[in-house]
Amino acid sequence: MKLIIAYIQPERLTAVKQALYEKEVFKLSVTNALGCGQQKGYHESYRGVDYEVNLLKKVRIEIGVNDDFVKPTVDAIIAGARTGNIGDGKIFIMDLPECIRIRTGETGSEAIG
Amino acid sequence: MKLIIAYIQPERLTAVKQALYEKEVFKLSVTNALGCGQQKGYHESYRGVDYEVNLLKKVRIEIGVNDDFVKPTVDAIIAGARTGNIGDGKIFIMDLPECIRIRTGETGSEAIG
Amino acid sequence: MKLIIAYIQPERLTAVKQALYEKEVFKLSVTNALGCGQQKGYHESYRGVDYEVNLLKKVRIEIGVNDDFVKPTVDAIIAGARTGNIGDGKIFIMDLPECIRIRTGETGSEAIG
Amino acid sequence: MQAGFAMVESGFTRAKNACNIMMKNLMDFSVGSIMWLLIGFSLMFSAGGNGFIGDLAFFAGKNADSASSLGWTFWIFQCVFAGTAATIVSGAMAGRTKFSGYLAYSAVICAVIYPISGHWAWAGLSGGSGWLGDAGFLDFAGSTVVHSCGGWLALAGAITLGARKGKYTPDGKPRAILGHNIPLAALGVFILWFGWFGFNPGSATAGVPAIGYIAVTTNLAAAAGAITAMFASWFFGRKPDVAMALNGVLAGLVAITAGCDCVTIWGSVIIGGLAGVLVYVSVVFIDSVLKIDDPVGAVSVHAVCGAFGTLALAFVHKDIGTEGYSVIGQFLTQLKGVAAMFVWAFGCGMILFNVIKYTIGLRVTEEEELRGLDISEHGNEAYSGFQIFTAQ
Amino acid sequence: MQAGFAMVESGFTRAKNACNIMMKNLMDFSVGSIMWLLIGFSLMFSAGGNGFIGDLAFFAGKNADSASSLGWTFWIFQCVFAGTAATIVSGAMAGRTKFSGYLAYSAVICAVIYPISGHWAWAGLSGGSGWLGDAGFLDFAGSTVVHSCGGWLALAGAITLGARKGKYTPDGKPRAILGHNIPLAALGVFILWFGWFGFNPGSATAGVPAIGYIAVTTNLAAAAGAITAMFASWFFGRKPDVAMALNGVLAGLVAITAGCDCVTIWGSVIIGGLAGVLVYVSVVFIDSVLKIDDPVGAVSVHAVCGAFGTLALAFVHKDIGTEGYSVIGQFLTQLKGVAAMFVWAFGCGMILFNVIKYTIGLRVTEEEELRGLDISEHGNEAYSGFQIFTAQ
Amino acid sequence: MQAGFAMVESGFTRAKNACNIMMKNLMDFSVGSIMWLLIGFSLMFSAGGNGFIGDLAFFAGKNADSASSLGWTFWIFQCVFAGTAATIVSGAMAGRTKFSGYLAYSAVICAVIYPISGHWAWAGLSGGSGWLGDAGFLDFAGSTVVHSCGGWLALAGAITLGARKGKYTPDGKPRAILGHNIPLAALGVFILWFGWFGFNPGSATAGVPAIGYIAVTTNLAAAAGAITAMFASWFFGRKPDVAMALNGVLAGLVAITAGCDCVTIWGSVIIGGLAGVLVYVSVVFIDSVLKIDDPVGAVSVHAVCGAFGTLALAFVHKDIGTEGYSVIGQFLTQLKGVAAMFVWAFGCGMILFNVIKYTIGLRVTEEEELRGLDISEHGNEAYSGFQIFTAQ
C-alpha cells in the first residue's frame, strides 16, 4: 500500500475530488496548510505598510491506497489540480506497510478501501 | 521506529488520550482534518437550500514510537476510538528511519520517547 | 529522497525559515498542530475554575528533499528552532520513494527542488 | 443602520469577502451623504419643481434647513434613509462586484434615483407636492419609498451581475454558500431592530404619543416575522433555520414600515407574520426557480416584503369601518405606488448597471472572485491569523 | 437588550452552540412579545384583579394604552422587561436544551410567571395594587422583579437539566469549558451597559432631573463591580480574569437596578463593589460546591446579585437619618420581597421544567450535545469556513 | 463609546491580545469613573480655584450636581469624555503593556492630567474660568481637550514603551502586523460614528435646533474623511484599504469635533476631507519615518487630526466676514490652545510613563509578549476553539 500526499491550490479541491470519484477513489483526508514553492507569493499593503505574503494557502490531501490504485489516483489528482501555472502543487508517494480500520479491526488491503 | 497516523472522531480524542496514557504513550501530535470515508456525510439546509456535507470533521493524530510500542499504541487508539459505528476511523502505520530531539540533538530510539 | 517532518515552537518559525533559506532549502509546507511532549503544559483559570492546557500549540513543517540535502536541512531546522528549553520540538525523517510536480509531471529528484 | 446592514451582509456571506462588504457599506453611506448634500435632498424635498421631481433650490445644501420646520434634523434623518436605500443593494451583489463600479452606482442612486421616486411620495413632508402622495398613497416610513426602491435596484443588480461562481450546479440546482459568521449577522439584525425604533417612530418627527404606538406595531411585526419565518423553515425545510428567522425579523420590520402608524395592533402582527412566511417562500423561489443569486436575500426582504407591507396595510387599517375609508380604494392607491416603484427602480437599475457593466465594469474576474474580494480588491484580510478552510 | 444578552451568552459558550443561543434569544423575545400582548401585560398591569394577580381587562392588547398615562410607550417598555426576564434563563441552560422545550417555557414565563410576581410589586405603576408594592417594597427598575425572577427560574432550569457532558470529572471536580469569543461577550456587556441607561433612567418614565442622578448611580455601580470582580479573580485566582470582570459589570448593574433612584452616590459604589465580589464568590460556589452547571453565570449575576442589591439599598438609602425611614424596617420589607420572589420563581420553575421534561422533553441526546446544537437542532454552522478545534 | 474603542482597537491588533484590549477598555472607564468622582470632576469644573486648576469643592462627588444647571446629567456626560481621553491611550500601547502599569496610568490620567487641561478650556461650562476658554479658544466638544489630550499621551506612551517585537526589521523597515478581525473593527467604527451623534450634538446640552446642525456637520466630516482616506490609500498605496478608510471616518469625526457647531456646512466637508488625507500621511509618517509603533494609529487619529481640526475651524467659521471675527486672530488663539495641550499632555505623559516604567514596570517580558497578553496577563483565550495561525 502507498500513502499519497498532495499539496494543491485550495480552489482546485472540488475538481480533484470529482476526478478521484471518477477513478473510484472515495476515501481521502484533507487539511489546510501554508506552503512555499516556486510560486513566490505576493505583495499586499496594510495601513500604508507593504508586506510580503510568502506562505500561501494550500490544501493538503492524504490518501491511503492499494498499490494498483496508485497510478489512477495520481492521474486523477493531476487531472483535477493542473492548470499549468506555477503553484499547481506537488505529490509525494510513500510506502504504507500497514493500515487498520478501527471499527472492524480489519488490516491491510481490505482495510484501506 | 514507526510513525502511526490515525484519523478518529473528534469527540473520541479525550478517550484516546486517556487510553494512550495508560499504555505510557505520552507524546503525540494532533491536527484537525476533514475526511471522506465510508461515513457518507449528512444533509443540511441553509436558507431553504439543501446541501450535503461530505467532508466530515476528523482529528488526525501522529505518534512516533519505538517498534515494541506499536502494538500497545494501536490497541490504545482502538480502545479509545471504537464505538462500532461507521466513521470510527482508520490507522496508518509507516516506517520511521530516523528521529531527532531538537533540544538535545539525541537521535533514534532515545529521542522518540 | 526523504520527507522531513518537524514539530517546532510557533514563534521559532521565522528563524527556521531564515536558516533554511541560507541552506538553499526554499520549499516547505506548514500546518498548525497541537502537541504533547516533555513540555507539560500549564495551568490557567477561567471564571474561577482551574484547567490544564496540555495540548500545546506547535507548528508542523513538512519538507521533501533529495538525500544530499537531508543533513543541511536538519541542521538548519535545529539552528533555527533550538533554544535549549523543553518544548523545542522534534524531527522525523522518512523515506520518500516518489515525488511528482503537478504542473510539469516531472518526477523524482528533479521534481522535488 | 449601516452598522446593522454591514454586519448582516457580512455575516451571511463568506469570510473572504468580509472586508469588501464593510468597505461597501461604509462607502455607500459616505458617498451617499455627499451626494445627498449636493443634489439628492434638493431633488426630493424642494417645494418647487413639479409632482415628479423637485428643483435645485437646495443645491449643495443651500438653505436646506428651511425645507421643514425641523431644520437640519430633517435633513440628517432623510440622509440616513437615502443611505439605507443605497446600502440594500450591496447585499444582493455581494461577492463578485467590482469596487469601482460599486462606488459609481451608489453615487447615482443617492443623487438621482432614490430622490426622484422619493419625491413622488414624500414631497409633502416639506410642503411640496408629489403625485403619489397627493393621490393618498400611504407609506409612513418607507416600505416602498426606501426598501422596495433599494430592493428592486438590488434585483436589477443581481440579474445584471449573474450568479457567483459555484452557486449553481451545471444542471442548474442551487448550492448553499454558507454565511461565515452567524453571530455577527444576528448582531446586525438586533442592531437593525433597535435602529428601526429610530426609523419608524422617528418618522413621526415629533414627540407625540403616536411614537409609543408605532414602537409597539414595529416590535410586534418583527416578532411575528421571526416566529413565522422560523416555522416556515421548520415546516418546509428540515429544522428551524437561524438565518431564516433573522430574515424573518427584517421581513416583518420592512413590511410594517409603511403602515406602522395606521394599522391596528393585531394588524401589525398579521402583516409581520405573513411577511415572515413570504420571505421564506420568496428566498426559495428566487434562488431555486428564478435562479437569481441574492446572497443575503435582499430582494426578498426589502423589495418583496416592502411591497407586501405597503399593500397589506389597506386591509388592516385602523380606519376600516369609519366613513370615508374604502379598503379597495386604498388598496388600489397602494398598488399604484408599488407598481410605479417597481417600474422606476427596476428600470433605472437595469439601465444603470448595464451602463456600468460596459464602461467601468461591474464584475471582478473569475480569479479575483475565487481568491476573494478582500485580497483582490483591497489587499486586506478580514481575519488575519485565523485558519479558514479555503475550500469546502 | 436582547442583542447584549445574545452576545454575552454566545461569547461565553462554545462555538458549536452559537447559532442556537442567537436563535433562543431571538425567539424568547419574539414569542414573549406576542404572549405579553395576549395576556402577560394584562395579568401584570390591569387595575382590576387583586393584590396577587391582575385580571384580563387588557386581554389581547385591548385598550392596553389606557393602563398608564404613557399609553403604548409604557406597554413597549414593560415588554422589554418581560423579554429580559425570559432571556436570562437561556444562558444558564446553554449547550444542552432542546429547542422546542425552550420555546414552550419562554412562552409560559412571559405569559404567566413573570406577570404575576411582577404584579405584586409594580401594579401601582398603572393604578392597580400589588401586595408587595403596597407594603413599601422598593424595586425601582427590577433587581428583583426582573432579574431575580429570571435568575431563580434559570437556577431551576439548570438543576432540572443537569450539567453539560464533560463539565465535571468523574470525581466531581468542575472542568472549565471555555467561551469561544470573548470580544463578542465584551461587546455584549458594553451594549448591556449602554442599554441599562435606557432601563434604569427610563424607568423614571419622564424627563425629570432624576434621570441624570440615576444614570450616575448606574454607571458607578457598574464601574465598581468591574473593578472588584477583577481584583477578586486576581486575588483568589491567578490573574485578572476578563470574563469575571465582565460579569462584574453585569453584577453591579443588576444590583443597583433596585435602588438606582434612591441610594446615595457612594451607596451606589458600595453596592456595585460588593456585587462584584459577590458574583465571583457565587460563580465559584455554584460551580464547585453546589455543582450546578450555569455556563454563563446567569444565576449568580441575576438572581444572587439582584437579591443582594434589593436588600442592600436599605442600608445606603438617601433618606437614612430623615424621619419616617427605618433601615431595619425597610430591610425587612425588602427581605420579604426577595424571599417571595425566590419561592415563586424557583418553585414555578421547578414545576414548569419538570413538566416540560416529561412531556416535550427538555434535553437533547448526548450525541446531539456532542455534535453541538447548531448542527443538531438547526442544521446551521455559526462560523462556516473557520477551522475550529472540534476537540480539546 | 468604550464599546466602539474596544472593538476598533481589538480588531486592528492581533488575536492573541484581544482579551487584554477588552479588559483595558473596560478598566480604564471603570477606574476612570471612580477617579472622576473622587477628584477629576472637581479639578475640572469647580468654579473656585483659578484659571489653571479647579479646587476640591466637589471632592468625592459632593454637590457635584450643583456645577451646572443640568445637575448629574452634566457629570455623567463629562465622565464619558474623561473616559474617552484615557482609553485613547490604550490603542497606541496595545500588545506589550503590563496590565498593572496600565491601571496606574489610567487612574492618573482621569484624576489629574485630563481634568487640569480640561479646566483651561471648559471651566466656563460650569461658571468657572479657564485661561484658554477666557482667551476665546473654541473647542466645542473636545478635538483638543479630549482627543489631542489622549493622543499626545498615547504618543508619549508609545515612545516610552518602544515598538512591538518584530515590528521593525533589523535595518529599521516597518513590518505590517495585521489586525485580526476587521469586521469587528468596522463595527467599532460604526458604533463610534453613532456615538459621536451623542458626543457632539449632546455637547449642546439642550434640545436646541443647533443639534440638527451639529449632527449634519459631524456626519459630513466623517463621510468626507472616509472617502479621502480611501482614495489616499488607493493613490499612494496599491488598493483602497479598509483599515485606512475606517481610520478616515474617525479622523473626520475627531477633526470636526471642535468646530461642529460653528463651521459652515461645506467647511465640515473640507475639514473632514483633509483629515482623511492627513491621517493617511500621518500614519505612514509615524510608522516609517519616526519609527514609533502605534498599532491602531491612535496618535494620528486623535492627536494629529484633533489638532488639525481645532486649527482649521478658524478658516471655515460661519462668522467669517461678519464684523468682530478675525481669521488670523482666531487661528492664533486656536494655535495657542493646541500648543499648550501638546506641551502639557506630552510632557505629563513622558514623566508619567517613565515613572511607571521604573517603578511598577510598563512593559511585559519578551516571552509574555510573544505568547500574547491574553494568556500571560489574564490566563484567558479570546477565541477558544478557533484554530489560529500562531506564527506567520
Ligand SMILES: Nc1ncnc2c1ncn2[C@@H]1O[C@H](COP(=O)(O)OP(=O)(O)O)[C@@H](O)[C@H]1O
Ligand atoms: N519540497 C517540498 N517540500 C514540502 N512541500 C513542498 C515541496 N515542494 C512543494 N511543496 C508544497 O507544494 C506547494 C505547491 O508548490 P509549487 O509552488 O507548485 O512549487 P513547484 O512548482 O515547485 O511544485 C507549495 O506551496 C508547498 O506547500
Ligand SMILES: Nc1ncnc2c1ncn2[C@@H]1O[C@H](COP(=O)(O)OP(=O)(O)O)[C@@H](O)[C@H]1O
Ligand atoms: N484510504 C484513506 N485515505 C485517507 N484517509 C482515509 C482513508 N480511509 C479513511 N480515511 C480517513 O478516516 C476517516 C474515517 O473513515 P471511516 O468513515 O471510518 O471509514 P472506514 O470505515 O472506511 O475507515 C475518514 O473520514 C478519513 O479522514
Ligand SMILES: Nc1ncnc2c1ncn2[C@@H]1O[C@H](COP(=O)(O)OP(=O)(O)O)[C@@H](O)[C@H]1O
Ligand atoms: N513521539 C512523538 N510523536 C509525535 N509527536 C511528537 C513526539 N514527540 C514529540 N512530538 C511533538 O513535538 C512537540 C515538541 O515536543 P517536546 O515537548 O519538545 O518534547 P521532547 O523534548 O520530548 O521532544 C510535541 O508538542 C509534539 O507535538
